[in-house]
Amino acid sequence: MTAADCEGVAAIRVRGWQHAYRGLVPQSYLDGLDVAADAERHRARLSAGDGSVLDLVAETGGGELAGWAACGPYRDGEVRTPDAELYALYLPPERIGRGVGRALLTEASRRCAGAGRRRMYLWVLKHNTRARRFYERAGFAPDGAEEPFEVAGVAVPEVRYARDLTG
Template sequence: MTADDCAEVAKIRIRGWQYAYKGFVPQPYLDGLDIAADADRQRARLLAGDRRVVNLVVDGDGGKLLGWVSLGPYRDGGTRTEDAELYALYLRPRYIGRGVGRALLASAVRHCAAAGHPRMYLWVLKDNTRARRFYERAGFAADGAEEAFEVGGAVVPEVRYVKDLRG
């Protein structure tokens, strides 16, 4: 991902939130998401240069970005461990179920394994069965950890998934 990709990545992320989290996150919150502000945040993070955080994009349709994934060291209570974490994976909604997400996730897993991370973690909304099935088909499994976060005035529970990368 380059700084030039940030506006499209912001569109993908926000449209992804609006599609995937409808019914889980308050609608006024989803409706209020701001693509331009998100692009500015994405660009600032990218230009700040934490080299441990990797942002990958997939393009198609004449160079148009179709999806984005962000990964890096696992964040455990503010500390970093030797494990990896998938921070985000979003697609343009019309590309869901067409192999784009599987390809992005596989690339992220390969990247983390090649970097020597023993495990890869991710958090997913507890009630988002579509996303949970997607990660389970890719070899991730819920490990029993649960956490909730507040978004738009609602408490939304998440579950943690893990995949062993050691072969």
């Protein structure tokens, strides 16, 4: 991902949230998501980053952005660990089920394994059954950790998934 991709990635993320989390988080929050503000956060993060976060974009044959994933060191509170974490994976709703998400997840896993990370974690909304099935088909499994994720003052439960990257 480059700074030139930030607007497209923000549009994918916002549409992804609005599609995937409808009925799971407050609708007023989803309606208030702003592509321009999200793009600016991505630009600021990229320019201030220490290189530990890997942002991957998938493109169509015509160069249009088709998905975005971000991964890096696992965050245990404010501490980064030697394991990997998939921070985000979003697609435009019309790209779901076409292999783009699988390709991004495979590449993120491959790069994290190549960086010596042995295990990958991710957090998913407990009631997001589509995403949970996707990750389970990719070899991830819930490891028993759960925590609330606060969205617009509402606690939304998340579960942690894990998968070994080696062997």
